[in-house]
Amino acid sequence: MSRYSRLIAASVVLLGLALGFLGGIVADRWYIDRYFHTFMADRFIRNMNREGAGERDEEKERVHGEIDRLVRQRFIARMRERVGLREGQAERIGAILEERTGSLRSARAEFKKQIKGSIRETNDQIMTVLDARQRELFVRYFSSKMK
Numbered sequence: 538m539s540r541y542s543r544l545i546a547a548s549v550v551l552l553g554l555a556l557g558f559l560g561g562i563v564a565d566r567w568y569i570d571r572y573f574h575t576f577m578a579d580r581f582i583r584n585m586n587r588e589g590a591g592e593r594d595e596e597k598e599r600v601h602g603e604i605d606r607l608v609r610q611r612f613i614a615r616m617r618e619r620v621g622l623r624e625g626q627a628e629r630i631g632a633i634l635e636e637r638t639g640s641l642r643s644a645r646a647e648f649k650k651q652i653k654g655s656i657r658e659t660n661d662q663i664m665t666v667l668d669a670r671q672r673e674l675f676v677r678y679f680s681s682k683m684k
Contacts, residue, residue: 601642609634 616622
């Protein structure tokens, strides 16, 4: 084999690898652009319907409570530093922040219940449009979304 033949063969191999790499990037971007919303919606619904969610939710609540406490402390420390809060003011502001944190949590829980209810209603309406075979397939392929 001549020197040029080896060089051409190596160039062809490298060109093929580069084109394959670029083709993979293009295909990945296309796939994500086309299906990302479906993936995220499915993931959101699966997380809402996962088994054992109550146990994990208790742990999440504990962790979120600790995070909320630290955020309040940091916020009050900044206000003391920048605004010059007195001790009584800092305590009152801390109580306000703690009260609002609870209302935000309850609003978040209510929103989650509304989303689940809306999904159930939507699925029920879809089921009325489908025939028996289609309903069976719908339940099979979308069962995680129907819980």
